[in-house]
Amino acid sequence: MKPISKIQAVVECKCPRCRKGQIFSGKLYAFKGQTTNEYCPVCNLRFEREPGFFYVAMFISYAMNVAEMITIAVATYILGLELTYENLWIFVAIIMVGVFLFAPLNYRYSRVFLLHWLTPGLGYVPGVETAKVN
DSSP, X not given: OOOOOHHHHHHTTBOTTTSOSBSEESOTTSTTXXXXXXXXXXXXXXXXXXXXXXXXXXXXXXXXXXXXXXXXXXXXXXXXXXXXXXXXXXXXXXXXXXXXXXXXXXXXXXXXXXXXXXXXXXXXXXXXXXXXXX
16 A cells, blocks of 8 residues: 655644554544544554643744734735724634634644654654554
């Protein structure tokens, strides 16, 4: 079986080492349902590489959040809402709704980006699922 690409592994939130195991359990928009697995169910990789590892994901999430807010504001302006003092609270409300809707995606993909692209020494190892390496 041909392994999936790195981009597909990121989109599907798969383990960076075996690209088969799920990083998260639970649904994306479930109430208290999205949790990060401690270990990969296939290759037994510990996702939290060291204590406090996922604190870095907050910075990634912040950058994603700023980009989303700018995009929502520009899209709102392009779609016809004039940027005047009277419309300021409408802009703020639209941006806050967008932030609220994108929050679960930011949580999930900030951790996935951290594991796949910003963790040195963690990469794809073909055949590791049979070895059960820690």
